[in-house]
Amino acid sequence: MTAETFFLLALVFYAVGVALILAGLRVEALRSPGVLLLATGLGVAAQTAGIGVHCTQSASHFFTSSQETYWLLSWALGLGYLAVLAAWKMRPLGALLLPINVVLLTMAHFSPGAGAAPASEAANSQLLPVHILSAFLGYGLFLTAFAASAVYLQEQRLLKRKLFGVLLRGLPSLEKLDRAANRCSWAGLLLFTVALVTGAIMANAVDKPQWFLQPKILATEATWLLFLVLAIGHATGRLVGRSAARFVLAGAALVMLTFVIAHPFREPALPAAVEGKAAL
Amino acid sequence: MSRPRLCLLGLSHKTAPVALRERMAFRAEDIPRALRRLIGAEHCREAVILSTCNRVELYGVGIAPDEGLGKRLRAFLAEFHGVPEAEMSTALYERHDADAAEHLFEVAASIDSQILGETEILAQAKEAFRLAGEAEAVGPVLRAAFERAFHMAKEIRAETGIGKSHASVSSAAVQLVQKVFDDFASHQVLLIGTGEMAQGIVRALRELGAQELWVASRTLERAEAFAHTEGGKACQISDLPAYLARVDIVLVSTAAPYFVIRHEHLKDALPKRHGRPLFVIDISVPRNVDPESNKLNDVFLYDIDDLEEVAREGRAQREQAAALSRPRLADEARLLFNELVLVQPGMTAKQLLAQAEALRKEELAKLGGAGLNEAALKELERALERFQGRLLHAPLAVLKEAARQGDGEEAAQWIARLFRLQIEAAKEDMKSEANPATPPSRPLPIPAPERKEA
Numbered sequence: 001m002t003a004e005t006f007f008l009l010a011l012v013f014y015a016v017g018v019a020l021i022l023a024g025l026r027v028e029a030l031r032s033p034g035v036l037l038l039a040t041g042l043g044v045a046a047q048t049a050g051i052g053v054h055c056t057q058s059a060s061h062f063f064t065s066s067q068e069t070y071w072l073l074s075w076a077l078g079l080g081y082l083a084v085l086a087a088w089k090m091r092p093l094g095a096l097l098l099p100i101n102v103v104l105l106t107m108a109h110f111s112p113g114a115g116a117a118p119a120s121e122a123a124n125s126q127l128l129p130v131h132i133l134s135a136f137l138g139y140g141l142f143l144t145a146f147a148a149s150a151v152y153l154q155e156q157r158l159l160k161r162k163l164f165g166v167l168l169r170g171l172p173s174l175e176k177l178d179r180a181a182n183r184c185s186w187a188g189l190l191l192f193t194v195a196l197v198t199g200a201i202m203a204n205a206v207d208k209p210q211w212f213l214q215p216k217i218l219a220t221e222a223t224w225l226l227f228l229v230l231a232i233g234h235a236t237g238r239l240v241g242r243s244a245a246r247f248v249l250a251g252a253a254l255v256m257l258t259f260v261i262a263h264p265f266r267e268p269a270l271p272a273a274v275e276g277k278a279a280l
Numbered sequence: 281m282s283r284p285r286l287c288l289l290g291l292s293h294k295t296a297p298v299a300l301r302e303r304m305a306f307r308a309e310d311i312p313r314a315l316r317r318l319i320g321a322e323h324c325r326e327a328v329i330l331s332t333c334n335r336v337e338l339y340g341v342g343i344a345p346d347e348g349l350g351k352r353l354r355a356f357l358a359e360f361h362g363v364p365e366a367e368m369s370t371a372l373y374e375r376h377d378a379d380a381a382e383h384l385f386e387v388a389a390s391i392d393s394q395i396l397g398e399t400e401i402l403a404q405a406k407e408a409f410r411l412a413g414e415a416e417a418v419g420p421v422l423r424a425a426f427e428r429a430f431h432m433a434k435e436i437r438a439e440t441g442i443g444k445s446h447a448s449v450s451s452a453a454v455q456l457v458q459k460v461f462d463d464f465a466s467h468q469v470l471l472i473g474t475g476e477m478a479q480g481i482v483r484a485l486r487e488l489g490a491q492e493l494w495v496a497s498r499t500l501e502r503a504e505a506f507a508h509t510e511g512g513k514a515c516q517i518s519d520l521p522a523y524l525a526r527v528d529i530v531l532v533s534t535a536a537p538y539f540v541i542r543h544e545h546l547k548d549a550l551p552k553r554h555g556r557p558l559f560v561i562d563i564s565v566p567r568n569v570d571p572e573s574n575k576l577n578d579v580f581l582y583d584i585d586d587l588e589e590v591a592r593e594g595r596a597q598r599e600q601a602a603a604l605s606r607p608r609l610a611d612e613a614r615l616l617f618n619e620l621v622l623v624q625p626g627m628t629a630k631q632l633l634a635q636a637e638a639l640r641k642e643e644l645a646k647l648g649g650a651g652l653n654e655a656a657l658k659e660l661e662r663a664l665e666r667f668q669g670r671l672l673h674a675p676l677a678v679l680k681e682a683a684r685q686g687d688g689e690e691a692a693q694w695i696a697r698l699f700r701l702q703i704e705a706a707k708e709d710m711k712s713e714a715n716p717a718t719p720p721s722r723p724l725p726i727p728a729p730e731r732k733e734a
Contacts, residue, residue: 029438029439031441155459156557159456159459159460159580160574160580162582162586162589164456164589164590164593168459169445171459172462173458173459173460173461173462174459174460174461174557175460175461175462175463175557176462179462237554237556238554238555239554239555240554240555240556241555241556241557241578242555242577242578243555244555
């Protein structure tokens with residue numbers, strides 16, 4: 001099987017997940033997280049296999065084309081959702097994350113694939129796989145925290161307006177959502193720190209002057225700083241609940257901005273893309 | 281149609297006032313004695329007594345299809361409790377066979393309960409079944425009926441979520457607070473006023489894990505007394521602003537004709553809370569918390585009307601779930617009873633085959649000394665086997681078809697009469713073979729008619 005087939009399979013599993021969430025709004029029996037966990041788990045497994053096959057077949061772990069970026073981002077999102085689903089049965093977050101995954105995988109299907117392996121010095125670094133994986137997993141966790149925060153704000157709105165309908169019944173408690181967003185932010189921050197440090201080491205090695213002043217790097221650093229403030233604020237009890245949720249939303253907006261600035265769909269040539277920063 | 285075998289006689293909150301229900305109730309220690317009497321003196325093969333605060337029901341199985349069982353159960357109930365039959369007759373209901381099973385299914389699934397979807401009745405039905413099992417009053421019919429009822433109750437609960445929605449004001453309050461908080465051990469509760477409903481909510485919060493409870497009342501003595509009963513600490517109502525910054529759940533239930541918690545109280549407390557949500561339940565009438573406070577960020581304020589709305593929605597959901605479940609339970613009860621009726625045809629078929637087998641062997645044994653060689657004897661044996669198979673094919677096929685149509689018992693009786701089968705003896709054999717504590721949960725299968733062509 002090719003990597004493409006595995007990712008199409010993952011697309012099917014995530015689509016099943018979306019269907020389960022929608023059907024669960026009407027049918028009580030479909031609200032059990034077990035089947036959804038299975039569908040998401042199979043989706044993540046298929047994507048992991050796809051990444052493995054892709055690395056083997058292309059003898060490359062650079063993931064710099066648009067298609068590869070979508071693949072990795074959706075894989076990281078799938079992993080993040082799988083984690084919150086398994087740990088806290090956060091079924092409703094799937095209503096946001098799984099459709100995003102379906103869209104990302106569909107976009108990947110229609111995007112140009114990987115080119116030849118780059119010859120740049122940074123691309124040959126041993127640190128590159130660590131850098132890419134930690135960056136994408138960090139993004140995945142930040143976006144999972146974003147989903148938890150978005151659901152938090154929506155639930156808070158329903159509670160304030162006293163709209164006790166079917167939507168409210170299916171949502172977890174605000175405290176649980178706050179906790180999930182906080183844990184995902186912490187884990188994302190740790191991974192993102194690894195990505196930043198490895199990225200800096202690689203950029204210094206290729207001797208590119210003032211790489212840290214590039215817009216994409218500035219956006220990345222701002223994201224990191226924002227999540228650091230959030231983590232400290234939450235730990236000290238000064239940034240919780242609604243304010244914390246809004247902070248996470250701002251962080252997610254920065255993540256998206258980083259992607260828009262940095263991403264290879266703006267830079268088709270692979271060697272140029274890996275020059276300086278590979279994944280960011 | 282076959283005559284009734286399973287009989288239910290009972291009264292419930294729907295048919296009898298509490299004054300009659302309490303007179304007819306069986307105390308747990310009296311149930312074994314009552315069951316022994318039903319099995320012995322009243323000629324029941326099986327019996328279960330379900331006695332709760334809302335219902336008293338006797339489930340009995342006759343030794344044979346028995347039209348008089350209902351009357352005997354009525355007489356037993358009247359005599360056991362010393363209540364004249366005339367006094368209770370209008371409150372009693374009687375059901376037979378599949379209808380009785382259907383009623384049992386509805387009771388176990390909590391569709392016949394006063395509060396639809398409550399969980400207690402299933403545990404009570406299981407306890408009644410256990411007591412009957414210990415008194416050796418349970419046989420194949422009631423075992424199959426009760427086990428299926430427990431299974432169906434579980435399925436209905438899982439599929440319809442009948443018990444999930446909250447049907448009372450107290451449980452609605454608890455449902456709402458669970459939408460905000462999750463780990464109750466880490467949140468403090470402040471109770472202002474000591475009404476009965478507030479006490480119920482406090483106990484429910486305690487069950488969820490809430491540990492720190494502060495109680496304020498009109499007088500400190502009153503607060504201390506309540507705090508002592510519920511395991512909390514008393515506090516002065518004048519310290520309210522400080523407590524509003526500290527606690528996360530506030531429950532107000534006083535008779536004061538003014539706002540005990542004013543908008544300013546909460547507004548002042550919020551900066552000290554750093555965004556932590558504050559959940560306020562005001563079950564007082566007139567209201568004791570300024571309704572404008574709900575406009576403040578991170579304050580979730582609900583009054584008695586809000587809670588009643590949640591409870592009303594919960595009750596409507598439960599009624600909807602019950603209405604969806606009823607036809608399914610009725611179908612399942614009919615299916616169960618058809619299966620139970622198959623027991624008799626199964627025994628008849630088994631006996632018919634055994635009788636034919638015995639006759640064939642008897643005749644062959646007689647030929648043993650008639651000078652036939654071994655090959656001829658074998659050939660004759662095979663011919664008789666074929667003959668037996670072809671002869672019994674038609675009655676067995678008829679029996680099987682009748683059982684499928686629900687007329688198996690009647691067909692079995694005709695076949696037993698035609699072939700002079702010893703059915704009662706077979707029943708006794710079966711009874712002694714199977715331990716009464718573990719009778720077969722499924723009916724005996726009817727053997728496929730033999731078709732050994734020449």
